[in-house]
Amino acid sequence: MALHYVPEAFTFNGTPNERTLRDGEQALPESLCYTSSITRVLGFFALGRPDLEDHWESLQSDEAFEKVRGKLCSILSNTISAASLLLATSGVFVSTGSPVPYFDYSSPATYFLLFMSLMMAMIAMLTSGLNMIRWLHTDRQWTREQLRPGGYFLLSYLLSIVMPMSFVGLSLNCFISAMLIAGFHSQNMVCRTLTALWLVIYVVSVGAILMEFAWRYAKGLKSR
DSSP: OOOOOOOOOOOOOOOHHHHHHHHHHHSOOHHHHSOOHHHHHHHHHHHSSSSSHHHHHHTTSHHHHHHHHHHHHHHHHHHHHHHHHHHHHHHHHHHSOOSSTTSOOOSHHHHHHHHHHHHHHHHHHHHHHHHHHHHHHOOHHHHHHHHTTOTHHHHHHHHHHHHHHHHHHHHHHHHHHHHHHHHHTOSOHHHHHHHHHHHHHHHHHHHHHHHHHHHHHHHHHHTO
């Protein structure tokens, strides 16, 4: 019975120097390993983790980079939607008077907060739109080269993601503060009671969210 020899497939992964160079490019640069507390906080809000290891790893393949780009574009799209809603709502309150006498929001403090909410919403829409255009036209190699030096380049990279969400948050809080002031200055007891109930719900909700963020941030630091 004749035996046939089947040669094994051999995969060439390059010379040792080429493999070392490739591994060195994929490893997290030293400039991104040791970051400041501010950078870690920004990284947590922008990318979901205080460290950059997972994000840098996602920049090593086109498929992983597309997932990251799609996720960030989705966040920016939702930010634009929220900013548009706040812009329309604040614009209505700024340009029209109160339809009922017991809820007057035309006082200087209330009007100032509503105007600030309007401005913040406009800035959020502008920054979100510009950042979405940037992410739609950027590529993996360009993003890696921007992150590699660290320092100012890393800070500007994270701020470009965090700032639109921050402006939406500021706009929303200015609007809520204006409504609270108008509600507590109302002469109607029912209106003041509902405003107090709304304030309690707001404080409890924000406190729960901040506690969740603090727990996740601490967990992310421990896993480093």
